[in-house]
Amino acid sequence: IFDHFASMAGKIDVAASDEIARYLASHTEPTNNPLQWWTDRRSNFPRLSRMALDYLSIPGTSVDVERVFSRGRRALSHIGSRLSAQTTCAILCVGTWSRLELIRPSDSLAVTSGPEVNNNDSDYEMEDGWDAIHAVLK
Structure with missing residues (x-):
């Protein structure tokens, strides 16, 4: 059933992997509002911020x-x-x-x-x- 799974994944987006590398290399900053933190940094991390805002806005219960x-x-x-x-x-x-x-x-x-x-x-x-x-x- 998963024979063709790898071919469906497509190529890895180089810009996305660079964005992840930049994020992981950045310094940790304390924050009380992660939604605001990601909103403020969406120009630096457009893909990650969109993903983070989507996941962080999911209700916790x-x-x-x-x-x-x-x-x-x-x-x-x-x-x-x-x-x-x-x-x-x-x-x-x-x-x-x-x-x-x-x-x-x-x-x-x-x-x-x-x-x-x-x-x-x-x-x-x-x-x-x-x-x-x-x-x-x-």
Whole structure:
């Protein structure tokens, strides 16, 4: 089953490995707010900061994970849904960000009252970074 796994991995990005090397060579700095630390350094470590912000913003308890599954179940019917995985993820993310007041209600309203989007393009993928939490931490 894993015969072709190595060929799927692709080439290692040299810039990413240089970024990791720079990060590992840098001095350790004490911080009380790791999210802010990575936000402040996203120009020095663009890939690592994005990854760190994604992982560090994950809730630390299993209770929230169970709530997300419950919300997902309410967002999708039991029989199935025509929503893509990205759309489902976007719905759950925006809902959570709204409850945490990371996005303004006026912004949500402006987006939802905008023009209709053509749903005929089933191959559409959202731009990289659409779900990046650091955009709201500016």
